[in-house]
Amino acid sequence: MAKRVPFVCGNWKMHHGVEATRKQVRALVEGLARVQGKVEVAVAPVATTLFAACEAARGSGLKIAAQNVHWAEKGAFTGEWSAAHLVELGVSHAICGHSERRAMFGDDDVTVPKRVRAALDAGLIPIACVGETLAEREGNQTAVVVARQTGAILELIKADEVERLVLAYEPVWAIGTGKNATPTQAQEVHAQIRALLAKRYGAKAEAVRLQYGGSVKPDNAAELMREHDVDGALVGGAALEAASLLAIAEGGMQRA
């Protein structure tokens, strides 16, 4: 088994206000000892609660992620925030190109790589999302779509920084549907992504963590993360409660 520390990140999407965020972050911090040193855990709260989340997580091993980041340092971009703004708060990770942003807010193979680039430049860890729709899977286009989205991101990443990248394979048909990819389906795509990385970066590809996302729950997390190239999970619905996210993180301990 490759020596990659499993990485589980909760994505709270547009849930939890400040008080609920504080409560859940404190519960995560309290429970973190169960996986500390074996599985890395992060959570991505709503932007308006990031300050409170960072405050509640300070000094613990819990990482706070943003759900998005703009590529510019500053300027006339109403409704956006820069990587520097996130760093200032104590945020360490940024999700880039989540499928909901690709589907509803115009993110694409031009803007997602720019977000990843800005995150890296500011010292953040980007969690870059790729994945096919149901129609694309049924049309046997999974490999083509994942290669295109991944290739666009890697185009802007140099060999000496690729180990900081986290890639999340999130088949769109599995997100929020309760229908997860099987471990075999996930591993197949993760192996393809690993091969794309290896082609560009050689042995450094082995250090890049590949998360699976799409209806991960406490009862399927361990079997998914038992796969050789499934190095963690990006979790939506089942991450809203700290106890559930921690149970998922424990699923990653079997590969540690």
Ligand code: PEP
């Ligand atoms: C997600 O939003 O990234 C996600 C994977 O959601 P869910 O776990 O609810 O499918």
